[in-house]
Amino acid sequence: MFGSVLGAFTPSFAALGGKAWRIPWRLSKTRKANVRKRLREVDDVIDVLSASGIECKQLVLAQALPKEHEMSARDKYTTFSRTAKNHRKGVHKVPHFTKRPIPRTTPTGF
Template sequence: MFGAFRSTFVAQSGLLWKNPFRMSATRKANVRKRLKAVDDVIATVSASGVECKALDQAMQLPRESEMLARDKYSVFSRHSKGHRKSLHKVPKFTKKTIRTSPPGF
């Protein structure tokens, strides 16, 4: 077809974004570095004497060194097979605090 509604290469081919199946070693290292940076910020703010509800909740979260690899690199997803989903498949995973899972998962 011609005009405004002609099909594009993207519409014909299908896949627009290519997500790798597994997380690369570099991405895993960046996740660990990000978690450690958040731990340092939480420790610094709590050492300064600030008290608030958000800080109390952050203190309850496990530190990066205490987390299992399963919890560092994957999240609970009730729609996925096995109820786990790789972290890099989560939208905006670099900006979310995902450190806990439901009990048993």
Template sequence: MFGAFRPSLAAQGGLLWKNPFRMSATRKANVRKRLKAVDDVIAAVAESGVKCKALDEALALPKESEMLARDKYTVFSRNAKGYRKSVHKVPKFTKSTNRTSPPGF
């Protein structure tokens, strides 16, 4: 394109997703809220009398109130420095069942 609206080098490249290094207090509160919502759904399904392997595995996971802060806000990542990665950099963290880390991490 020519004229005033031609793409510049800065517009064509650069950082696409701007994730902050640390999680803000609001993001942490939202993570806790989502974890509590997942706990409520698991409890409601368990009370309904449904029996399945996935429900048994979900009931074995720790609840939000029982989790350490390290496990609430970070997940194990074999590629990350220190083997921990912040959950705000993980897509759909609460939909995956990785509330526990491998032994030793």
């Protein structure tokens, strides 16, 4: 009854747990490869900027971070979360994770 009245706000299928879009519980090989590619592209930009002679505080901080090949798999594919069980959650669980910078280090104390 309400589905036709509310238009776009129809209830989602109950067998899907009430969600229309599901997040996979693990990253696929393709998504992992894309994460590594994005990290390498950021490393390349940092290298180009440092080679150009530009000096700024953010560039110094970015140079101190580990490069993609120096990072562990834990740091590449998971991110810190205060609310998660072990304070880590998959990077694909972060909204718009392809548009946000992936933190390369864990906060101290965790």
